[in-house]
Amino acid sequence: MSEPEEQVEPLVTEIPPKAADLSAWYTAVTLKAELVSYSPVRGCVVLRPYGFGIWENLQKALDQRFKATGHENAYFPLLIPEHLLIKEAQHVEGFAPEVAWVTEGGQEKLTERLAIRPTSEVIIGVMYAKWIQSHRDLPVLINQWANVLRWEKATRPFLRTMEFLWQEGHTAHATAEEAREETLRMLEIYREVAEDVVAVPVYAGRKSAVERFPGAVETFSIEALMPDGKALQSGTSHDLGQNFSKAYDITFADIDQSVKHVYTTSWGMSWRMLGGMIMVHGDDRGLRLPPKLAPIEAVIVPIIKGSETQAVAEAHEVARTLSGQFRVRVDDRDYTPGWKFSEWEMRGVPIRIEIGPRDIQSQSVTLVRRDKAKGAPGAKETIQRSVLAQKLREELNDIQRNLYAEAKSFLESHTYVVGDRDKFFELCSSRAGMVDIPFCNRADCEANVKQKTSATTRVLRELREAAAVCVACGEPAVVQAYFAQTY
């Protein structure tokens, strides 16, 4: 049986405590908040409207940054003929086990198998070979929003599914230096979006050779830390050097008329980033969404006693005054206020605006922040309506900052700078967090750590102190490395 396991969607009645079992909590939250739904297609989930609303906000944040740095969107075919896929040896070796193949179409057998794209370096490389002739055609800066498919046996919403949504940038340059600059520019955009929009702090850096993208000269990534001490790779940017341009013959006539191979890059962020966002910010009540990603920034709940309708009318009036500047929704459904409070807390809406009889009398509203614990200072406040818009903006900004600060503090308190070998292995084995050591950057040392602890290098940076030795093996260290177990 080669199919991914059958997924039966668990019935979620309540959300279990996050600290007790992160995995059970995570599944319950993604389903109960209606971010995703399990589908009858093994290994695939449906991204429901509320989840898609979050994804759209992440898309916008990325897309505007891509465009501001000169990139344009395009769309390339889903299917890749087998004879093209196999040209870059490392690439095909890395992806072949994960490919789904179309072998029949129009009620007949095909003479050549067609791969559903696991990523698009190949088909885009083939097109670039056709489009690029001269140095005047460079750089080519293209991004694609697309679905891709990788044959996976396990399914975890956002984190690992057979089909997933992502963006993949593909660029071509005249020189190695330009390609490297582009690779790092996009890494920095990923870092900025992760930290400033998703409110998830990350470590950015380059990957070790074994963790590299198949076919890349150098891979860079951003790595976030989850509450269970495991790292989540959340965006990658690859310097592909001339590997793909040589395999797919992408050449240009330079100013001096000499014909050269271009240098290419590729970089991608997927809906996986949302999985990290959920795990980092959520609590026992459910989701906590950073305002910049929240489909609804504030929900307005009229507190109705009996058949009275004034609170509902005033809720809609308040919504009208806010609607140009904020994403707001009035919940005037036929449920109790208490039920609605839990519902929207579970769905992570950053701010709840209550309008009750006392608020109506005093032309005020009651503002409740989702990020703070019930009863904590500043969690609940009465605001005059005349200053509501201004106050709402301030509070949303503060929630965005606060979620980031909380996550940052967690990351820092779970990052261990270690000099002792035994301590290093113990921290890696116990999934303590990001373990930072001077490292020899040798594949056999890395394999030994992985075999003993399940931890791998996440990103490498410059050595903090010269002449250090590798904490894992005692050989001379050449880089500083974060080790962690990973999703």
Next chain:
Amino acid sequence: MSEPEEQVEPLVTEIPPKAADLSAWYTAVTLKAELVSYSPVRGCVVLRPYGFGIWENLQKALDQRFKATGHENAYFPLLIPEHLLIKEAQHVEGFAPEVAWVTEGGQEKLTERLAIRPTSEVIIGVMYAKWIQSHRDLPVLINQWANVLRWEKATRPFLRTMEFLWQEGHTAHATAEEAREETLRMLEIYREVAEDVVAVPVYAGRKSAVERFPGAVETFSIEALMPDGKALQSGTSHDLGQNFSKAYDITFADIDQSVKHVYTTSWGMSWRMLGGMIMVHGDDRGLRLPPKLAPIEAVIVPIIKGSETQAVAEAHEVARTLSGQFRVRVDDRDYTPGWKFSEWEMRGVPIRIEIGPRDIQSQSVTLVRRDKAKGAPGAKETIQRSVLAQKLREELNDIQRNLYAEAKSFLESHTYVVGDRDKFFELCSSRAGMVDIPFCNRADCEANVKQKTSATTRVLRELREAAAVCVACGEPAVVQAYFAQTY
């Protein structure tokens, strides 16, 4: 051999006259303007950045209207297991010949074939059956932006490709009346977008039984008229009744607790609309883009003599002042002004702003409209820079109106209200345009017309005069019908 024909991209050196051979003109324009590129995947094209920019503007126009009418976006799996696809008999009969099948994945044979979605009624129906329990869950109003795949042998960019991009709306309602209302609401949105955004006038109405979507109770469409007298179906909206809810068991408990099947609709518009836009508006110089779809509304060309740089600096200065309100680009590349004029005319940019030595002296610019013939009144004008933004907005609005008016006039002059049988057959055979007759709406009469003339019914509307007879066969007429040959 079941594969679509191999596509060799023709080398386009110049654009042939539109009137002489619309098909050759069309292919040349889509390639030379870099809207699309032929791919090594048979039947599939690449949507290049300039083409994608147009598509993005169409997407925005649709998406904001969908959201304003209460719809939300979501994403459903690409692959559909065979046992699910075959449940709605008419639907599978209609689509089975066009399906591509995945039969291998993860290096093993699958036990069940997976279809690449030709459309998503099936997978969405299965999910709705899971999500919908009560009348409180209704209506469900969801749209999906997606790639779909239909096994086609011929390839014409935008008009007919194996894989294409589209949106597909899928809704569920408690009553037949609501579902019908929704179907017509979305038809009206398509009409409005076609006419007000794409500047292509259409006839909207319902389809005859033979032209209906497989599985629909009633299909409605908008139909545009191409310069060769053939109609282009440009958007469809289907009232699916309870056909899919019965096949996929989508039920709800009504207010009285009785369990009922929901009523569903689906509606779609694809990048095909862009094919219509190209054919309707283009001329011998290339594309003419309606401003609302144009990725670049105005291109600014500095007229440089020798090494002088002031015109370039002023071009950028003008661009800066316009950039918040308009999509503008400065073309400061190392080509002659004449070359640039042809290039941007060919690419259909609505307005060219020239800045030459005389313009600099008088603080003016020269504004050239793409929609008017060279030398025509109003085609070229000198504008003071102080009023440029205002004038540009007026001219863009006027171009939008003018392209629509030209197309409307063509449609009207090629619509024939006919009472004579011979004349009717002759107009249909000669591809004269939209041929409007009272029609019996019998399948055998329609088949007879099709067999004799290649024309089919495009849309049906209410009979203009009671007690009319069918012009095609002499039987009593029940509807008014537009006949035309079609893409």
